[in-house]
Amino acid sequence: MFKNYFKIAWRNLQKNKLQSSINLLGLTVGTVCCLSILTYVIAQFGYDKQFEDASSIYRLKTVIDENDNGNPSAGTSPPIAFAMKEDFPEVAEVCRLVYFGEGNEGLLRVTNSDEAYYEPRGYLADSTFFKLFDYPFIEGKAEGALNRPNSIVLSETLSKKLFGNKKALNKTLTLGSGEEQQTLTIKGVFKDDFGKTHLNPNYILTMNSGGTGERVMEIENFATQNFVLSYIKLKSGANPRHLESKLSGFLQKHGAKDLAAVGFSKSLYLQKISDIHLYSKGIRNQIGTISDINYIYTLLILALFIQLVACINFINLSTARANKRAKEIGVRKAIGADKGTLVRQFLGESVLLSLFSSVISLPLTALALPFVNTLTEGGISYSALFDWKILAALLTLGTLTGIIAGLYPAIILSGIKPVKVLKGSINLNLGSGNLRKTLVVFQFVVSIGLISSVIIITQQVKHSQKMDMGYNQDNLIAVRLGTQQASESFQAIQSKFKTVNGVSEVSGSNHYPSEFILGDLGLTLPGGNPADQTLVHYDGVSPNYLKTVGTSLLTGRTLRTNDSIQVLVNKATIDAFNIPLDKAVGSKLIQTYEGEVDEFEIVGVTDNYHFASLKEEVAPMLLFNEIWPGWIILKAETQEYEALLSNLEGSWKTMNPNTPFVYTFVDKEVEKLYAEEKRLGKISVVFTSLAILISCLGLFGLISFVAEQKKKEIGIRKVLGASVQNVVRLLTKDFLKLVGIAFVIASPLAYYVMQKWLQDFPYRITIEWWVFIIAGGFAVTLTLLTVGFQAIKAAIANPVKSLRTE
Template sequence: MFRNYFKIAWRNLWKNKLQTGINLLGLTVGTVCCLSILIYVIAQFGYDQQFEDSSSIYRIKTVIDENENTNPSAGTSPPIAFAMKEDFPEVSEVCRIVYFGEGNESLVRVSDSDEAYYESRGYLADSTFFKLFNYPFIEGKPEGALNAPNSIVLSKTLAKKLFGTKKALNETLVLGSGEEEQTLRIKGVFEDDFGKTHLNPNYILTMNSGGTGERVIEIQNFATQNFVLSYLKLAPGASAEALESKLPSFLQQHGAKDLAAVGFNKSLFLQKLNDIHLYSKGIRNQIDKVSDINYLYILLILALFIQLVACINFINLSTARANKRAKEIGVRKAIGANKGTLIRQFLGESILLSLFASVISIPLTALALPFLNILTEGNIDYSALFDLKILASILSLGILTGFIAGLYPAIILSGIKPIKVLKGSVSLNLGSGNLRKGLVVFQFVVSIGLISSVIIITQQVKHSQRMDMGFNKDNLIAVRLGTQQVSENFNATKSNFETVIGVTEVSGSNHYPSEFIMGDMGLTIPGGNPADQTLVHYDGISPNYLNTVGTSLLIGRTLRTNDSIQVLVNKATIDAFNIPLNKAVGSKLLQTYEGEVDEFEIVGVTGNYHFASLKEEIAPVLLFNETQPGWIILKAETQNYEALLNKLESSWKIINPNTPFDYTFVYKEVEKLYAEEKRLGKISVVFTSLAILISCLGLFGLVSFVAEQKKKEISIRKVLGASVQNVVRLLSKDFLSLVGIAFIIASPLAYYIMQKWLQDFPYRITIEWWVFMIAVIVALIITLLTVSFQAIKAAIANPVKSLRTE
């Protein structure tokens, strides 16, 4: 029986080549889109599940409430984690991590070598790290690897880079230079290809070391210094919800005095380890790049709409051609076929076609995978296509698509009365049915909505690109000083750079323009309540900094080399303290900490400038005089950057012969501030284009059938004097009216959805009416081009061929 169904299905599909080809192409394109999105989305799930008892591990999240602003952070104050372990028996283990992140790379070299490298993703961690995160060890053992002072473990990748094929275990290496130089003993090498995780250390240094580790251990303040990432593991049977409910009283017990001193409120929450990658939107101080579950939902909805458009094409073409199969159905019913048998037959045809499209989509998706990785900035391997989840998804998608696309046509076709068919009196007239029109309207709603959304997203990205950043990002090069020793050579290195032809300005700062300034402190004005402080970020700069980066000075003077308590602030700072601009110079700001008061004198006010995501408003910033900055910032005017960089490296090596010349172009760093929106815009353009292509295929098939149905009418009209334009108008008018209906539905929907999306941007565009007019005009042009091709073909056909049988 199944073999017979298959034969009939194959013959019918082969007989109607145009309809089969259009359906197959539409379903294949839709399935490739769905499969591509599905692979990317699935790749974003399953993070951190490879760790033992991962469901019992949580990260402590801090939320600071200050001046009616809520600032969630992945960091906590240093003493919180171990205090929780002491107070709560349900906490079995804790670990703290200090992240030496991107932009804060450390200089690493093997002890007996002069060749050094800047290495990122360095962690400073408690000795309990491997009790929570069971990385497999290639050399050494995780037990006790971080117990001894000055111990370090390396990733397999870094160990191979430093030692090649030699064993790294028990060898020594040097981290940093000058006064910050540390000689460390390698206690292990761990496998860094250990599944998907938000923890991707290149090396892990024990907290039982000098410098930052010693500082972390000594800090006992429960309110400030929220730069430590704290993790805990619950004891078996313990409830995270119950523990979280105890945290307000815990924080009040240990940190009431500290919180009162800084003047802001603070709350602690527990975040599941497995939720960190997808549910960390808006949380600052992340240890690695995270995704956004809402962004994935948008992609899945986009995939759903594309597949629905392909299904609608199938339904429309199948119902439109129902009359073609009326006699077949009548005969089959007359010889005993029941409605269920016919439904199974027609569903089998649609599922067969859909499964065929699914099979074709696998190699096509494999070919498109490199482009998909570029588009999504992912790193999806070909093996992902053959993951059991993906293969099961492809099979399910094929069956489900075939079922949805074929169900309605199967029900309609199986309901034909055989007696009417055999008498020759049946006329289904499904080509003009309201359902078909409704489905076409749905296609146009999707197309117009997607076109409108793409225009709005593109506008917002361009608005971000054109936005005044508060500094001139073009022609700026940031050169990393990186170590204490090299920072001490700042003036000598700066002097050398100033002599290089093509360099117009040179200065220094602790952060390059657009780099997030993590450091902040609570400040008040004289006479203000010490408990009512305002958080202000702080950054060190050299005197020529403003002139180099192009940040405006609104009032006052710039910093001088002998300034100590004298500072610059941005406009957002004086606004936060309600200080008028004309009274800002000479005003004082106070920092009160543990009874001690530090005073800063404002000598100038700069314009506001961005140093964080464009989804955040510009925060207050204080700039102080820095004699040993972390970066040299230089402005260049040249047509040959390669030659300029070679000259700069040569000048660098004169002063710093054993330190790598490491630089970045500031405009590239600025682009990272709106990279997510730019990526979403590219994805939207590509998949919207494919959705429109699928819609055009459906329109092409429908118009082909309508033209065939009306060929005698068209021939008679031509004989009576109708022009080509008349015929085109006859076949186009119904479809153009459907575009108008879709425009009325799609415009308010797209406006509402995009207005919600834009709410994340404090600096956003206003949605204009002409966006939707462009969308509907594009839809009309696409419709006219698609319809006109078949309409003109029908209009110029010889009417004699259609009328000679009459």
């Protein structure tokens, strides 16, 4: 029976080559889109689940309730984790991490080697790290690897980079320079392809060492210094929500005095580690790259719409050609075929075509994978396409698509009464029915909605990129000093760089423009309540910093080399303290911390500038005079960057021969702040184009059928004097009406959805009416091009050929 179904299905597909080709192309393009999106989406799941007892491991989140607008942070105060282990019997183990983020990587070199590297993804960790995260070791043992002071473990990748194929165990490395330089002993090498994780360490240094680790272990304040990542592992059967409900009392027990001293309240929450990658939107101080579940949902909805558009093509073409198969159905029912047999036959045809398109789509997706990786920055491997989940999804997608696309035509066609068909008295006329019109309208709604969304996303990205950041990012280069020796030689390096041809200004700062500034101070006005503080971010800069980066000074003076308590603040700071601009110079700000009082004198007010993404409003900022900055910021006045960077590196090497020359272009770093939006924009453009292509294929097939169906009518009209324009208008007017209906439906829907998306941007565009006019006009143009071609072809055909049998 199934063999017979297959033969009949294959013959019908061959008999109707145009319809079969359009359906096959539409389904294949749709399936390639869906498969590409599904491969990326599936790769975003499964993070951190490879660890033993991963379901019992949680990261603590901190919310500073009043002065930080309730924004959660991934960091906590250092003593919290181990205090929880002491207070709560359900906590089996804890571990703290300090992440050496971008711009703060330690300078690492093999002992007695001249080559040094700024290695990313380095961590300070408690000795309990491998009790929570069971990385497999290829050298040494996880147990006790971080127990001894100055111990370090390396990833397999870093070990090969430093030692090649030689053993790294018990060899020594030097981290940092100057007074903070440490000699470390390698106590193990772990596999770093263990699985997907938000941690992804390159090396792990024991907390039980000098420098930052020592400071972390000495901090006892439960309110401030929320820069430590704290993880807890619960005992079997422990209820995380019950534990979370007790954290408020826990903080009051240990930190009430500390919180009162800084003037804000604070809350702690638990986040399952397997949720971190996809459910951390809005959480600050993340480590590594995270995704967003809403972004994933958006991609899945996009894939669903594209596949639905392909299914609609199939339904439209199948119902439009129902009359062609009416006699076949009548004969088969007359000789005993029941309705169920016919439904299975027609479903078999659609499923066969859909599965065939799925088979074709797999190698096509493999060919498109480099482009997909560039588009999504997903890093998907070819082997991922042959993962059982992907293959199962492909089989399911092909089967469901075939069933969805073929079910309605199968039910309609199988319900035909054989007597009427064989008498020649039936005319289904489904080609112009209400269902077909509804489905075509849906296609246009999707197309117009996607076009509108692409325009709005592109506008917002361009608005963010072109918006005045408060500084001039063009031709701005940041060179990392990195070591204590280089920072202490800042004045000499600055003077050396000033002599390099193509450099107009040189200054220094602890953070380059657009680099996130974590540090903040709780400040009050003189005589203010120390418990009612305002958080102000701070950065150290050299006196000519404003001139170098192009930030305006609204009043007062710039910093001087002998300034100590004198500071610059931005306008957001004086607004936060309600200080009038004309009275700002000479005003004082007070920091009270653990009984000590520090005073800052405002000597100048700068215009607001964005030291973070435009997704955040400008926050209060204080600039102080820094004599040992972490970065050199220079302004270039040449486009010959290759020669400029070569000369800068030459000057650098004369003064720092054993320190790498590391630089970044500030405008490129600013672009990274909007990488997710740009990526979404590019994905939307590509897949919108493909959705429109599929829709146009369906329109082409429909107009081909309509033109054939009205062939004799057109011939009669032409004999009676109808012009080509009259015939083209006859064939296109119904489609243009459907575009108009779709425009009315799609415009408010797209407006609502994009307004919700724009809410994430404090500096956002206003959606203009003309966006939807352009989208609708584009849809009309595509319709006219697609439908018009076949309409003109039918209109100029010789009427004698269509009427000669009459």
